[in-house]
Amino acid sequence: MLRVAVCVSGGGTNLQAIIDGVREGTIKNTQIVRVISNNPGAYALERAEKAGIAHSCVSPRSFPDRNAFNEAFLAELIDADPDLIVLAGFMVAVPANVVSHFHHRIINIHPALIPSFCGKGYYGLRVHERALARGVKVTGATVHFVDEDLDHGPILLQKAVEIQEGDTPKILQRRVMEQAEWVILPRAISLIAEGRVSIDQDLITHIAPAAYEKN
Ligand code: GRF
Numbered sequence: 137m138l139r140v141a142v143c144v145s146g147g148g149t150n151l152q153a154i155i156d157g158v159r160e161g162t163i164k165n166t167q168i169v170r171v172i173s174n175n176p177g178a179y180a181l182e183r184a185e186k187a188g189i190a191h192s193c194v195s196p197r198s199f200p201d202r203n204a205f206n207e208a209f210l211a212e213l214i215d216a217d218p219d220l221i222v223l224a225g226f227m228v229a230v231p232a233n234v235v236s237h238f239h240h241r242i243i244n245i246h247p248a249l250i251p252s253f254c255g256k257g258y259y260g261l262r263v264h265e266r267a268l269a270r271g272v273k274v275t276g277a278t279v280h281f282v283d284e285d286l287d288h289g290p291i292l293l294q295k296a297v298e299i300q301e302g303d304t305p306k307i308l309q310r311r312v313m314e315q316a317e318w319v320i321l322p323r324a325i326s327l328i329a330e331g332r333v334s335i336d337q338d339l340i341t342h343i344a345p346a347a348y349e350k351n
Contacts, residue, residue: 147225
């Protein structure tokens, strides 16, 4: 059973997709052992409560400095003892101590096709504003492993979404969430839970065929 800790900051729609996937069995062999937020007011925490999942808040504002937060955040994650950490709408840069402790065991969902529209300053609605301003015809979402840089680690899954005439950033964000994020994040977790994901020495990910697909 893959033990998963989910880190959230806001509405938790990606968390909900994971909760629903585990309940419906589309995410195999997985247990959400804890939901952790940096934001005490995150609706994602209410979603965890409703689903009977252990949850906690580790807010940078509760600590005298960033180092103290980083240590507390790492301690909370170690206490949860996850096999995999999922950043689902998590708005805090993951501290280096966490990245190294959970090397290649942290995945993130980014609302664009990395390497487009990612990195410093590209989060939430701003990603979609910039995509529309650039006039791209296709955008989408990416699940990637987290490394020391922002939105930079090995890419695991991507899903494209067409931009339509009249799209506003809000309309586009919703379409990317519905058609891409809520599809590829649960699938990424299931693939990892099935032991089908590897990362080679060039930091390229590989997905092994499902047992039933093997000829
Ligand atoms: C979404 O746009 C997601 O792509 C980004 O955070 C936003 C909120 O996600 N990572 P959620 O509803 O809190 O899952």
